[in-house]
Amino acid sequence: MENRTLFKDVPAEDLIVPVRVQGRLARALDSDIFYSWRTSPVTVVATLVALALILMALFAPLIAPYDPFNPASLNLMDGFTPPASTGAFTDNYFLMGADNQGRDVLSTIMYGSRVSLFVGILATLFAMTLGVSLGLIAGYNGGTIDAVIMRITDVQLSFPAILIALLIFGIARGLIPPSQQESMAVWVLILAIGLSNWAQFARTVRGATMVERQKDYVSAARIMGVHPILILLRHVLPNVLGPVLVIGTISLALAIIEEATLSFLGVGVPPTQPSLGTLIRIGQQFLFSGEWWILFFPAVTLIALALSVNLLGDWLRDALNPKLR
Amino acid sequence: MTRKILGLSAMLLSSTLIVSQASAETIRWARASDALTLDPHSQNQGVTHNFAHHVYETLMDRDVEGTLTPRLATAWAIKDGAPDTWVFTLREGVTFHDGAAFTAEDVVFSLDRARSDKSNMRQLHVDVAEVTAVDDYTVEVRMTAPSPLYPNNLTNTFIMDKDWSEANNVVEVQDYAAGEDNFAVRNTNGTGPYILQSREVDVRSVLTVNENHWAETPPEVTEIIYLPISDAATRVAALLSGEVDIVQDVPVQDIERLSATDGIKIETGPENRVIYFGYKFGDEPLASSNITDSNPFNNPLVREAMELAVDRDAIQAVVMRGQSIPTGIPNPPFVDGWTEELNTYPAVDLERAQALLAEAGYPDGFSVTLDTPNNRYVNDEAISQAVVGMLGRIGINVTLASRPVAQHSPLVTSNETDFYLLGWGVPTFDSAYVFNDLVHTKEGSYGAYNGGLYSNPDLDVMIQSLGTETDLEARAATVAEIWDVVKADRVLLPIHNQVLAYAMNDRITLPVHPENQPLMTGVTFAD
Amino acid sequence: MLAFIIRRLAQSVVVMLFVALIAFIVFRYVGDPIASMVGVDTRLEDQEIMRERLGLNDSVFVQFFRFIGNAAQGEFGISYRLQQPVTELILSRLPATIELAVVSATIALVFGVIFGVYTALRPKAWSSAGIMALSLVGVSLPTFLIGIGLIYIFAVELGWLPSFGRGEVVDLGWWRTGFLTESGLKSLILPAITLSLFQLTLIMRLVRAEMLEVLRTEYIRFAKARGLTQRAINFGHALKNTMVPVITITGLQLGSVIAFAIVTETVFQWPGVGSLFIVSVQVVDVPVMAAYLMFIALVFVLINLVVDILYYVVDPRLRVDGGAGK
């Protein structure tokens, strides 16, 4: 008996929920996203906080009261000035107090966020590029290449990022001549954090790629002799952008915290050009001695930054509703 | 005590507990790290020696003022007619923890062990030619040349029992390259005031008082619980919460808070250790500098400018919170050769510093990398950071490279650094120890820590003469002469001498030891 | 099943070799072990003698093969810092770490699953939103800050709990346990909470996501349509299906709990392998660092094996397919 079905079968939900956003970034930016953003006050606040912090970091040189990296503007004797008071040896006013080097805590936070965000964003982009590429290659090729890449991914995922970052930091320290190490420190940090975070991207993209690969249009393109790279870029990549964006956001928060932890363990950026983590490491020494502001303000900034980015990621995950994992 | 006993067993129990506590004073002693080993000759390291001093004993000791005092040796002198031989008279009636008697053969055995190839104490005894027992309580040490200061080297060389060592196959110091385990690493048999009961590396060690110790007055502390706590904040928290009685390594910033806390007090005192910056000398341009045709540090004007720019008083006041003694000479005040005059340092003068830089040919300053350890000395990284700021004000643009000491000190010993921070302790309390390693041209066994490759042939001759000069007055004059040159030439940029601070429960008194090796026998309790 | 395990074991050996190579190469280049072994005052000629004795002057390949050969026999040499056999050191530290890790993992798992299920079953409730928000705060707080904060509040200010160490331990001969004394248990609380928080939030979010997914499946609808009780559906059908992916992630997480303990152990001065490792890193105690890495790799390999076998037990579908793996 031939197929007696008269009507093309469409899942009922497609008709009920007006627009189901899946895959394509273009559709993801459809106003549905904006609606779900608008109706989630927490997300709105998180966005504003994240934006404010990013702008603050971006324009730090313009808006910071002092330049904490310019030794000429510092006076060590201003060290430990409490918040909202004037330094003992200069007329500098310290809204959030001064640290142990006489630097304005507010200014160091602004500049420190800059370093933290710079490291976090670049590390995440690096991890994203690496993870997505490997995921595409593994998912598209399958077979041995896939098995090898996924095995490495497993190993990577089973070691905590911090340990991997420490290892990479160690290798880099060994390979770079001592006189270059400080100028390279930020890049080493980016490399270390990036290399410890790519596996999640690879795993997700690989899964999505394997699904896409089965689809007719990809087979068609392949039969027509379209170059695999072109297929991957044009057909497969847009379909995995949603989940990648979500993982990217969450990774950014992770990278910022990881940078802080590495700096806390003393293997981060130099204290003369501190990140938020370095500031916390410095401030932590003064936890019991009463100079709470040296720890408190950078810690609050770090938490606010990580939390707001995490909230954004969380919301994005729900809004795009990708099949994570 | 007996008045209140009413027959209630509970009361009895609690009162006996009080009694036993009163008669046995336990001290919970925390510091940043544990002894590396129990083998007394295997590591030449302060923390390890400090621990060993409770179990083992040395021939002589240094008191809190830094003077040599008798311990297992009751007297020592250069042998009449033999200027190269030292004679030690030993204490009688001393026994090891296992009951064996302490005699001259144990001293001979221990000194020979300490100067063997595998011993880490070897360097202190390189000039020893032969150790012999004259009788049960007299030992002669013949040197290769007259060595008037040799007894200074003995304060950390511990005496082991010969028979015990032979019985347990520890005649030789452990060879860990061969993967050998060694009984002496984990077991002890000393003559010291305490007996090791148990030890968990890095966690806790328990020592109880040696009832048979030779000292006339037994120590007030009858039990020591030794607790290494590496994290500074945790260490302070443990004291604040009453979990430990003494914290030996107190972060300077917590001193104020701790001394303001009820029930806690602070003992401070100078340590025999100077903190200084070293320059790279020579005509080669600096690897980390923007000046590629000359070495600015080789120019005395630059070194003078830098000294004028560094505000030692500000470092003391802010970075060290008053817990340091600023100095103009890389020599701690305990050491022979230190004078008030040498210790003076110029006032900060930025204008003159800038003028000097211009005169030296660097009107716009220059850039350089400063290498600093970040876990070795008190606030080492913060000191360097402060100096970076101060030098920045005269146009010297310094990049700070901060590393754990394990990665930092190889840079210094292999001369891979242009500008570095280092600390120097002087266990012999003699200036020659400073000159030999920091000032003498790097050659042979000299100049090991002359990281900047400073070289002055005239000084080298004078330094070498100190080793064998037996006329102490003439020797002192040479020392003074060398110091004058070192200071005038600004070979090093000294900052301050470290101050030690111990924090403790306020019913305890423990004076600060200049080599940071306090003995718990010195603890007294207030009642 | 046997063939499957053998194949897995073979893969594990490759992984171990790979890690061994990394472990060795890395630590051959991190600073100078001699510099950390000796006091700053040791003369250079003595350092050179030590270098020769330790075989550090041999070629890198000779050193590597020596390392592999010894490692295969569980022999990692003698710690440069403590002069004791590394294997023994690690074994003596292991109970502390394992007790901490197991308690943390249990806390994380129990509360993670409870909260995850709760928030999945009541997605709209206020309490769920609160738990979800708190979990994000948990993820956003660096572990070291949590630890320091807890010490400050519960040890210093309130004086309820110890600030460091693991209290009195009872030596069972081959295992030192802190479970049998009051101080041991009290000492465990703060570090275990600190260590578990991150994993807890992770497991909770995972369970919630999985559970929501499962609750939308057709077989849950069918179970509802058959009139099964809410309880049977939620905790019988939905939870069991949720557990399949949760087992993998949790298994892998347990491995990272042990490794993640580095920071927690440092803050609380917990005498486990993690704090041994971090001290070893600071002083470049190469044998200990290498052995630790190998140890973590071994834990990873074992856990992976256990997870695979658990999969086998939980998911009947794999038993027929031969369980080729994920």
Added chain:
Amino acid sequence: MTEPLLSVRNLTVEFPTRRGILTAVQDISFDIMPGEVLGVVGESGAGKSMTGAAIMRLIDRPGRIAQGEVILQGRRIDNLPDAEMRKIRGRKIGMIFQDPLTSLNPLYRISEQLIETIRTHLPLSETEACKKAVGLLDDVGIPDASRRIDDYPHQFSGGMRQRVVIALALCAGPDLVIADEPTTALDVSVQAQIIDVMKRLCAENGAAIMLVTHDMGVIAETADRVAVMYAGRIAEIGPVRDVIKDAQHPYSSGLMGAIPRLGANLERLTQIPGSMPRLSAIPKGCAFNPRCPHVMDKCRIDQPQAVQTAPGRRVACWLYPPQDGTTASAERQSAE
């Protein structure tokens, strides 16, 4: 005239969205008599599955029953507390889903799922339930049932799994089975067998069937009466033979024109031009008006009400204007 087994009165199901409320099912009414097979046919999204789900109260949030009543054996069930409703599901009304591959929990043995369901509703011991379960599997035609009962779902083929699903739906002896596209996901070759099994077992147990499908052929062979749904509304309802022979609603006649018959010219298999509107864009007036060959001006303005055109037949179309106040809710029909 017997009491209907199930009466649906003016049932409306809504989905609130941010773009307004979407009405998935609008004001539908029908009865099912005991033992009767009612076919519900329509395109995907016509609201037929939603109707079944609404009766079972299994609509996913945020969907809700906005209006109307569901009466089972004289008892209103649309407003029962959850615990009460749970006792009706499986016991009174069984349900069969479309995809047997996903309907069974992969982690439980068939026996576990059957026994659990049986014991939830019937006071049987474990062994009794097990015996009943084996008997059920036998009934649905699973060979070697006593052995295979301990297998896992993935060990069965699709058709066999659907038989298991049927056994599960029937195991507590329901009076009504809602079969939601029970054969759609199956291989064509086994579809007829499954329908046969289902129909035979229901007949034996005296259970009525509400057969939801988009396949008019299945309806023609199986159902006693048919309800044709379009865009959430019932276009026409009546005995199958009558509707097939003489479809009154233009949409139904389009549908019926497409039923293949033996020896019929294949060219007659015509599709209705156009497609069903999205729920968010249902046209004013009669929802079918853009596709209707008989469209009139009125169709574009007012929504037609259901009108009884013959005993047991009702149609909602302006071709059949209401006569003296006959309304949809006052339905009368005869039992077969």
